Structures are given as C-alpha cells and as structure tokens.
Amino acid sequence: MSEKILSVNGLMMQFGGLLAVDSVSFDVSKNEIFAIIGPNGAGKTTVFNCVSGFYKPTAGSITLNGKAIAGYPSHKVARHGLVRTFQNVRLFKHLTVLENLLVAQHTQIKSSLLPGLLNLPSYRRSERQALNNAVKWLDFMGLRQFANREAGNLAYGHQRRLEIARCMITNPRLLLLDEPAAGLNPQEKKDLADLINQLRNDFDMSVLLIEHDMSLIMGISDRILVMEHGKPIVTDKPEIVRADPRVIKAYLGEE
Numbered sequence: 001m002s003e004k005i006l007s008v009n010g011l012m013m014q015f016g017g018l019l020a021v022d023s024v025s026f027d028v029s030k031n032e033i034f035a036i037i038g039p040n041g042a043g044k045t046t047v048f049n050c051v052s053g054f055y056k057p058t059a060g061s062i063t064l065n066g067k068a069i070a071g072y073p074s075h076k077v078a079r080h081g082l083v084r085t086f087q088n089v090r091l092f093k094h095l096t097v098l099e100n101l102l103v104a105q106h107t108q109i110k111s112s113l114l115p116g117l118l119n120l121p122s123y124r125r126s127e128r129q130a131l132n133n134a135v136k137w138l139d140f141m142g143l144r145q146f147a148n149r150e151a152g153n154l155a156y157g158h159q160r161r162l163e164i165a166r167c168m169i170t171n172p173r174l175l176l177l178d179e180p181a182a183g184l185n186p187q188e189k190k191d192l193a194d195l196i197n198q199l200r201n202d203f204d205m206s207v208l209l210i211e212h213d214m215s216l217i218m219g220i221s222d223r224i225l226v227m228e229h230g231k232p233i234v235t236d237k238p239e240i241v242r243a244d245p246r247v248i249k250a251y252l253g254e255e
C-alpha cells in the first residue's frame, strides 16, 4: 500500500478573513480507504472541494496520479480519474435511474458529433456498450428493478447507491464520498460499509471519505486525518486516532 494516488501538500483555503483550511497535507495510497473527520466547520468539505476542483485553493499543491491538478475545474479532475458524491445527493431527479447512468457515461464517450448524426456503427457500438455498462452497475447495486423509475422517486438509500454507481461507471481511480452515511438507517449503513470495501477490493481504486458516523469510519478506514478549525491534528490508523487525547478533546461534548 505504498503507491500514492493523491498527494495534498500545504493546502490553504481562505474565504475573506477566514482561513477555512490551514496547512493541510496528506496522501492517499493505491487501494486505501482514507477518511477525514472533525467537528462541524473543521474544513473537511472545503478540502474536498479543493481536491475535486470545485474551489481553487489559495495555496498548496494537489497531485493526482503524478499530475498537478490544483485549480483544475471539476470536469478535468474527473477525466484524470477522481469523482465525488455530495452531502446532499445530486442526481438528475426527473431522469430515470437508467438514464442517470447513461448520461454519466456521455461525458466519457469520445466519439465526435458526426458518427452520432449519421448513426454509424461505431456510434451504435458505443451506445450499446454504455447500456451494458449501466445494466451491469444496476445489478451490482441491486437497483435493476428500479431502472425505469424517476431517480427522484427512489428511496433515499437507493438514491445514494445510484449516486455511487454514477461515479463508479466512469472507472475512477479515486472515489470521494461526502458523508455517504447521512440519512441512512443502521442496516443501510452496514450495507454501505460492505459496499465501500467491495468497491475498493474489486475495482483497484482508492476511497477518500468524510463522515460523521464514527462506527462506520472506525470500521472501514485504513487511515484517518482529524481536522479542527481548518488545521490537521493527527493522521493515523483508527485505533491510534481513537485513543489520541487531542482527538478526544476536539470531540468532547460532540459525541
């Protein structure tokens, strides 16, 4: 577990007079599940937004698979193999479940306009491939029976799984999950933990996640970065983080 997929060094993000992220550095290795935790307002989402291209950091470097990506827009970051989910599920709610997975692939299909207009075999082939891929992911996520339902009408837990499927269908090297357990019931949380582990094991990728659910985090993370007031406190294995007096102090009164 040594090859680095992501390296963040000296990351800073300032909003007016507020330093929301201050000197944050960490690496995510190949096949690693890496979590960022911390009390509300610690700067976790801001780190995510910088890494995934939604914010241009004030300072610091972000390297994805050897490529410097700080300041890249999110679609370009995605093309380099980093995709993310959001705290509030973001799907095309009026499209069907299947259509959501087809649309996700269209950002990747490289065919030019002409083959599509002329309905050439190369175009039909890539459309067929996209459909097969979508069905594969519906099966994997246990969502096939909902293929033709509007995404916005799915149960919340299923919407979350669809959002993850929409990320996975682009074959990411690094998947960012922003509070994936929020709003899930205990059984769905357990299924989510199994799913995250399975994705990491079966698809040769890494996972970076933010989560408030401590039992989920402690159960699945290889390493955890704890932040407080924009600053990193400690980065280590779950059992060490759990016993660290600085972490306990940061969380006092929260848990």
Ligand SMILES: Nc1ncnc2c1ncn2[C@@H]1O[C@H](COP(=O)(O)OP(=O)(O)OP(=O)(O)O)[C@@H](O)[C@H]1O
Pocket (backbone or CB within 6 Å): 015, 018, 020, 038, 039, 040, 041, 042, 043, 044, 045, 046, 047
């Ligand atoms: N776009 C923005 N403009 C101004 N301030 C912001 C912006 N985004 C975040 N902040 C501020 O930066 C700080 C860190 O916020 P951030 O959302 O990153 O924390 P967090 O650790 O993700 O919190 P939570 O666990 O509640 O989601 C907060 O004080 C927040 O108000």
